[in-house]
Amino acid sequence: MTDATKYSAPDASSTEFEISFRDDATEADRKNAELSVAALVARSVASVAQDRAEEADLAEMTDSVNGPFLKLIEEDPLAVKALDKLRTHELMRPDAMETLRRDALPNLTYDAMPPVPQRAANLRSLGFVPPYDFSWAWHDGNGNAPFSILIDRPSGNLGLDARSGALPGGASGFVNAHAGFGVFLRSDTPGQRFPHAVLNPGRWSNVLKTVGIGSNATSEGGFELTVFEDGRLLAAASRKLWRTRIGAGESASGGEGWHLITGPELEFTIQPGRGYTFNAGVWVFSDRSTGIGAAAVQSLLQGIVTRMWVFG
Structure with missing residues (x-):
């Protein structure tokens, strides 16, 4: 992201985020976005953090079960050498993984104006197109940065590539990364509003592989819409596009090529004299546990x- 300012998030002191605004954004709008x-x-x-705390409890029990196996391995020099080699060996080749497209998208035929939510079909709409009022990106500071991030406010193009474990560019732990765009909203009259957004086109993919005893890998990703009133969360909805988790000695891959991806349904009540931000963003998550072996995962x-529309 270019010309972006870094900020620290309250109650998440190890996490910074970046925002890039349109040049004429007011100070009040900037503050609301921040x-x-x-x-x-x-x-x-x-x-x-809550999900990982639950995982830690399971890992503690698993480690106790795996303890006798690890003790036997440590008593055999050849087994120790083989385990060390396994843990440094990349389980995936670069040509087996997708990468973010920074060049022109494929020549596809898709609807420039996809269907709107049924409950908003008869309502007036306020539409927004790139460049949006602001863009933002961040990753959980308790974990690791994504392998790659793409966010371009003028074109509306965004993407995240999270990698954990024994693969090219894999982080040593979990990755929780988010990126998106936002618009400023105000109204002279109160009323119900129905925000909507699309990835048009969009795509996703994941690859996971584990070897050894007690290893696992998890991949997730989704599309989220949120509305804030004077910086306070008012409404949120997330569409999880996939979740894949594998155990020891398993492999998996999946995804969908370029196609229309619609955001979740959302509604809120707008009030006069208040400042609102409507955000549309994507997120990816990758994590793995090596157990007595190795694991690798990519989420893209x-x-x-x-x-982006607001109906009402």
Whole structure:
């Protein structure tokens, strides 16, 4: 992200985020956006921390079960050497993994104006197209940075590539990364509003592999819409596009090529005299546990936020 300013998120002191604004954004709008993204960060970091605490309890029990196997290995010099080699061996080749497309997208035919949510079909709409009012990106500071990130406010193109474990560019632990765009909203009259956004086109892919005893790998990704009132979370909805988890000695891969990806349904009540931000963002997660062996995982999601609407 170019010309972006870094901020620290309250209640998530190890996590910084970056925001890039349009040149004529007011100071009040900038402050609301900063507060909004900081709240997004704190909310996600807390959720992942809770999930990882539950995983830690399971890992403690698994380690106790694996202990006798590890003790036998440590008594055999050849087995120790083989385990050390296994843990430094990359389980995936670069040509077996997708990468973010920074060049022109494939020549595809897709709807420039995809269907709107049914409950908003008869309502007036306020539409936004790139360049959006601001863009943002961050990763959980308790974990690791994504292998690659792409976010371009003028075109609406964004993508995240998270890698953990024994593969090219793999982090030594989990990756929880987010990126997206936002617009400023105000109204002279109160009423119900229905925000909507699309990745048009979008794509996702994942690859996971584990070897040995007690290893596992997890891959997730999704598309999220949020609305904030004066920097306070007002409404949020997330569409999880995939979750894949494998155990020891397993492998998996999946994904969907370029296609229309619609955001989740969302609604909120707008009030006069208050400042609102509407955000559309993507997120990816990767994590693995080596056990007595090795594991690798990649989570990739990319798309163009072609349009953001607010119906009502």
